[in-house]
Amino acid sequence: MMSYQWWPYLVYAIGLMLGLGPSYIHPDEHFQCIEILAMQFTKAKGTIPWEFEPKFAARSYAPLLLIYGPLFTILESFSKVRNNPILILYLMRLQNYVMLLLCYHFVIPKLIRNDRKAVQSIKKGLLLTSYVTWTYQTHTFSNSIETLILMTTLTVMENMMNDKNIHTNNFKKSILLGHMLSLGVFNRVTFPAFIFLPCLILFWKFYQIHWKSFSLVLISFLFSSGIFALIDTHIFNNGKGLVITPLNNLKYNLNVQNLQLHGLHPRYTHLLVNLPQILGPTLLLAILSGYKLDKLSTYSIVSGLLFLSLFQHQELRFLVPLLPLFVTNLNWTPFSSTLVNKKLFQGTWLFFNIIMAFIMGISHQGGIVQFLADFYHFNTEKMGVHIWWKTYSPPTWMYMSDNLTVSSLINTQDGVESIDESAFSVGTNHVIDLKGCDLPLLEETIRRFRLSGAITPLTLIAPNSMTSELKKLKRDETVKLTPKRHYLFHFDLDHFDFNDFTTFKPGLTVYSIELL
Known part of the structure; x- marks a missing residue:
């Protein structure tokens, strides 16, 4: 050519x-x-x-x-x-x-x-x-x-x-x-x-x-x-x-x-x-x-x-x-x-x-690999619980941990999505893959960790296309989301909504979750 x-x-x-x-x-x-x-x-x-x-x-x-x-x-x-x-x-x-x-x-x-x-x-x-x-x-x-x-x-x-x-x-x-x-x-x-x-x-x-x-x-x-x-x-x-x-x-x-x-x-x-x-x-x-x-x-x-x-x-x-x-x-x-x-x-x-x-x-979903690479190379704090929401399932092998617990979304026969009860008893080296679940299950997951009294770093990894949804979560006065890292090269093609143009926003953000 x-x-x-x-x-x-x-x-x-x-x-x-x-x-x-x-x-x-x-x-x-x-x-x-x-x-x-x-x-x-x-x-x-x-x-x-x-x-x-x-x-x-x-x-x-x-x-x-x-x-x-x-x-x-x-x-x-x-x-x-x-x-x-x-x-x-x-x-x-x-x-x-x-x-x-x-x-x-x-x-x-x-x-x-x-x-x-x-x-x-x-x-x-x-x-x-x-x-x-x-x-x-x-x-x-x-x-x-x-x-x-x-x-x-x-x-x-x-x-x-x-x-x-x-x-x-x-x-x-x-x-x-x-x-x-x-x-x-x-x-x-x-x-x-x-x-x-x-x-x-x-x-x-x-x-x-x-x-x-x-x-x-x-x-x-x-x-x-x-x-x-x-x-x-x-x-x-x-x-x-x-x-x-x-x-x-x-x-x-x-x-x-x-x-x-x-x-x-x-x-x-x-x-x-x-x-x-x-x-x-x-x-x-x-x-x-x-x-x-x-x-x-x-x-x-x-x-x-x-x-x-x-x-x-x-x-x-x-x-x-x-x-x-x-x-x-x-x-x-x-x-x-x-x-x-x-x-x-x-x-x-x-x-x-x-x-x-x-x-x-x-x-395409590029922030996932970038975050896991940075976490491996530069992380100096104890890994508590990483909650992944509205992203592809994180390739958990990239954590390179020999003591990792992975909890994933469960779909029941009646179509109800949930997380296994045992997940909330693990407070370190824990990955929770919420996949594409709705906001109420994310709120429920965070609430359950708050009720468990676990003193552990909670981290939320979510695409910027979910900005409007996360604003609803921030209204909860007992939960504070603090951005820690941003990755520009992350394009989420799965959640476009022409009624909300913020869903076209590129990027991935890593939030620190504080339970007040």
Whole structure:
């Protein structure tokens, strides 16, 4: 998209800056990854997500240990930094960024090798300057790893279907393919959705005439899956025999009542809402360019959208692997005709991605990470009770405490929100996650601590979008809120109210609560 030789280095620098930004895109980037690893490799106590509870055993430890385990193992050798949460967070994001660049240099060129050089340059530019690449791909989502695995797997599959290779057995690539498929499935249960149609086509065109190679795919897949299952069985130790986490995850998600706990969406959400947010102006190129039906990655797009849309829980990050698929599969460039003005498109594309990158890479819930980093580095007072309100769940591993109590909001069957009674007996090293509860429960929580007579520092962490609500709390003459810290780069997208424009106010404030 740019004619200058130095532009990739500028884009790399921007990607690095955003990857090391303070944003917090979604709780799963912590709770399905670093929270668990930190509890395994350090003395930190944190929050065990439902997927990692032995009774569910719905997410595998094996890919996490394989991908991030070496980094934690290396950090264990450095006593001064091994428990530094912000360093751990940024090193993991840096590792993801390096893996992404390696994929960009060694995998993506193979997917676009048949294109003209001008088209290849446009496609590379679109991928490198996408906010999804800069933000989602650098954060510790399983979706980010899924993208890399999917790109690599499709490259191997398309190579096997190459005219030069189609008539000969390919044992090495079949073994590699089996391992990659297993890793993809154990990393995310959504992986088969992206790979189902490509696998059918590969079998029809290649494996049905190369049964020896097909047997090697099955053996390597079963071997890797067996190793992963044994690792999970050892760690979960739930006494229920062999633990196969992808199967448990699939069973959970097939139950609509379970999905209701995480939010139900219309089945068109992926196609009409999430996909346009990921592609941005590139959606116009995707519509105008058309796609070749002789490429496996084209069928992967169809397969992924089709099967993921069958489930009613549909988050934007589920479609992150589709960005490189759509871009690399553009059949021709509309810039060669009068359909799209090149300069206008470039300007629109850069504007869209710069805005989205600032939001998702720097400011989105960014005060949470900044506060926890400051608390670790500069806190000199005893930690009493931290009450988090109207924020994403705090990644409790970042407290790096071996004596931490975490209390969270409880939703009863009749829809009433409450906090467990035992929470009010713990006055030190205590985190209370009130999530998005209404003001009365916050007031009730503070009142209960006042009645308990606990002499402990009480701290409230809340976004500035709740200024109007907190003014109501300040009317209580027995409670005094004193601002201690402010963080400007915190954007709360979840509580906009057009009847109250203070809900659009950015920032996060840390208050000291005094009970008078």
